[in-house]
Amino acid sequence: LLETSPGVAEVTFVEKEPAERHTIISWEQKNSCILPEDLRNFYLMTDGFQMTWSVKTDDTPMPLGSMVINSVSKLCRLGGSSMYTLPNAPTLADLEDDTDEEDNGDKPEKPHFDSRSLIFELDPCNGNGKVCLVYKHAKPVVSTDTEIWFLDRALYWHFLTKTFTAYYRLLITHLGLPQWQYAFTSYGVSPQAKQWFNMYKPITINTALLSEEADSFVNKLDPNKVFKSKNKTPVIKKKPPSQPAGSQKSHTSMTSSKTSSLAGNSSRK
Numbered sequence: 001l002l003e004t005s006p007g008v009a010e011v012t013f014v015e016k017e018p019a020e021r022h023t024i025i026s027w028e029q030k031n032s033c034i035l036p037e038d039l040r041n042f043y044l045m046t047d048g049f050q051m052t053w054s055v056k057t058d059d060t061p062m063p064l065g066s067m068v069i070n071s072v073s074k075l076c077r078l079g080g081s082s083m084y085t086l087p088n089a090p091t092l093a094d095l096e097d098d099t100d101e102e103d104n105g106d107k108p109e110k111p112h113f114d115s116r117s118l119i120f121e122l123d124p125c126n127g128n129g130k131v132c133l134v135y136k137h138a139k140p141v142v143s144t145d146t147e148i149w150f151l152d153r154a155l156y157w158h159f160l161t162k163t164f165t166a167y168y169r170l171l172i173t174h175l176g177l178p179q180w181q182y183a184f185t186s187y188g189v190s191p192q193a194k195q196w197f198n199m200y201k202p203i204t205i206n207t208a209l210l211s212e213e214a215d216s217f218v219n220k221l222d223p224n225k226v227f228k229s230k231n232k233t234p235v236i237k238k239k240p241p242s243q244p245a246g247s248q249k250s251h252t253s254m255t256s257s258k259t260s261s262l263a264g265n266s267s268r269k
Helices: 021-031 037-045 164-173 180-184 191-199 213-217 245-268
Strands: 008-013 049-057 060-069 118-123 130-135 147-151 157-161
Antiparallel strands (some): 008 049
16 A cells, blocks of 8 residues: 555565564563563564655655554563663652542543553654553552553653554554654644645544644645656747738838828927
8 A cells, every 4th residue: 555655665564573482471570460462462473563664755765654563672661760870860750640630531540650550662653752551550460451552752641542453453554654643632743744644644434533623724735746757848939920021011011101190290290
């Protein structure tokens, strides 16, 4: 699908070997939790996932789409370590504020950076945030129930899906477009990302996730016109048609008669 889209170039899929079963078991022992069954089966087929694609602008490929799922070795925990190497440096757990849970309504309970939850990074999102595998209840024992959440750059949580399989489908259907995870936040994707969404529409069912309020300042770009070849056609200069001799004589006689009449009028005055 991507390779047949206009302007798309360099679609790259990195094939990875299946993860060893003992690698998964050692990860579970190290982190005192059990991987959900669908994610475990995924790792037994391929140790992570990586697919990228670019678009050609002025015959130069520009990286655009990126689909990433970290391998088992890069499935690192968030919130436990210090953000800086200085002594007594703050950690993500220091950001915990119980007042965030007030007036939550019907929304699911948000993950906690402290010991109440276990959070592991699935996708670094090219620096636009982090998609995380979350064990929300880690006390007194770690619950086997997991969810997939998106942590934006302002360190706010946004619920994505209940299972890894559902998230994997979202990742594929959004084609790895930049900032696609922000379509599931209250503030939506940026205007720049919306331009790419309009050109390479995600294969999603619920298109209402893209708010229509900002349509007034988003250009409706047609990729077939944007990326079509710019072959200049030579301009043929046409010579003015030559006038027949008779018409030239009549034109000069008319001009001379007008000049003589104007001279006669001026002499009378």
